[in-house]
Amino acid sequence: MQKPAETQYPIHDLIRDRWSPLAFDSKPVEPEKLGSLLEAARWAASSYNEQPWAFVVATKEDTDAFQALFNCLAEGNQPWTQDAPVLLLSVAKEQFSRNGKPNRHAAHDVGMANANLVLQAMSMGLYCHMMAGFEPQKARHTLGIPEGWDPLTMMAVGYLGDAKTLSEDLQKREGAPRSRKPLDEFIFTGKWGEAASFAT
Ligand SMILES: Cc1cc2nc3c(=O)[nH]c(=O)nc-3n(C[C@H](O)[C@H](O)[C@H](O)COP(=O)(O)O)c2cc1C
Numbered sequence: 001m002q003k004p005a006e007t008q009y010p011i012h013d014l015i016r017d018r019w020s021p022l023a024f025d026s027k028p029v030e031p032e033k034l035g036s037l038l039e040a041a042r043w044a045a046s047s048y049n050e051q052p053w054a055f056v057v058a059t060k061e062d063t064d065a066f067q068a069l070f071n072c073l074a075e076g077n078q079p080w081t082q083d084a085p086v087l088l089l090s091v092a093k094e095q096f097s098r099n100g101k102p103n104r105h106a107a108h109d110v111g112m113a114n115a116n117l118v119l120q121a122m123s124m125g126l127y128c129h130m131m132a133g134f135e136p137q138k139a140r141h142t143l144g145i146p147e148g149w150d151p152l153t154m155m156a157v158g159y160l161g162d163a164k165t166l167s168e169d170l171q172k173r174e175g176a177p178r179s180r181k182p183l184d185e186f187i188f189t190g191k192w193g194e195a196a197s198f199a200t
Contacts, residue, residue, distance in 0.1 A: 001163060003178050014122045020129040022174045023161035024084040028059065033124050034086060037157065040120030046109035052093040053110045056143050060085045068142050073154060074133035080170055081131075084156035089139055090114055092150045110152050121157060129156045 003019040005011070038055065046052060058065035069087040070078065081087065090113065092106040103109075118128040131154040139151040163174045187199035 001160065001174070005178060005180070008183055014119050018118060018122045019127070019178055021127050021160055022080040022129070022170050023163045023166050024080075024127070024156060024158040025161040026060070026083050026085060027159050028061065028085045029126060029158060033126065034059070034157075036124065037117045037120050037126070041113040041117040044109065044113040044116045046112065047103065047105040048096065048098065050093070050096055050098070050103060050106075050109065052096075052103055052106040053113045054091045054093070054149065055088050056091065056139075056145075057086065057088040069139075069154065072134045072139040072142060073131065074135070077131050077133045077154075080166060081129075081156045083161060083165070084129075084158045086157040088155050088157065089134075089143070089151055090153045090155070091145055092152045094148050094150055106150070107152060114153060114155065117155075125159065126157060127160055131155065 001021070001023075002017065005016045007016060034057070038057070041053065041055065042051075044051075044053075056069065058069050060066050066087060069089060070081065072089070073081060090110050092110040094103060094106055095101060096103045114130065118130075121128050134151075134154045136151040139145060139154075143151075145151055163171050166174060183199040184195040187196050188194050189196035189198075
């Protein structure tokens with residue numbers, strides 16, 4: 001299934017074609033491809049080059065590690081993630097290593113790393129579905145995440161699966177069109193709320 005973005009201006013194919021599927025094929029992700037995804041995350045830009053990210057990654061073959069991550073997911077995310085071959089959790093370091101001060105951009109930079117990962121995945125025929133629906137405290141406890149590190153986002157990664165394997169409800173979600181606000185609703189110039197002529 002393809003769900004390309006309907007754009008107001010042309011964009012790169014990888015960005016246009018990325019979407020967050022619910023149906024994943026159980027086919028494992030090749031270790032070298034998984035390595036490339038994490039390498040792409042590694043090379044994200046970050047404030048002061050702090051690289052305030054860590055990832056807890058589990059492949060389906062590593063049953064205990066996979067189950068540990070899976071158990072942290074919200075009930076609503078479990079039915080469709082169970083077939084995904086890879087689960088991961090991105091974690092943000094809350095203070096700068098250089099001076100111990102709060103890093104206001106930690107979540108931004110972990111988002112940058114995740115965006116790199118997701119687009120690298122698309123370039124290799126892999127899809128990602130990010131999730132806020134998990135229990136951070138459970139993740140902290142189960143995975144031994146230290147204080148000062150914030151369990152931020154979970155993600156399912158894998159090849160596209162067959163939507164017919166999903167429940168009726170999930171099939172509806174899978175088939176729903178993707179939508180975005182129009183550019184002029186959030187691109188301003190001069191002053192907040194003033195739409196820019198180049199973004200209409
Ligand atoms: C940080 C973040 C958290 C998300 N949490 C969930 C989630 O818990 N469950 C879910 O099904 N989708 C989740 N999503 C997926 C979004 O719903 C999805 O990206 C959005 O609807 C846009 O669809 P698209 O990615 O196909 O363009 C999340 C996405 C992001 C970036």
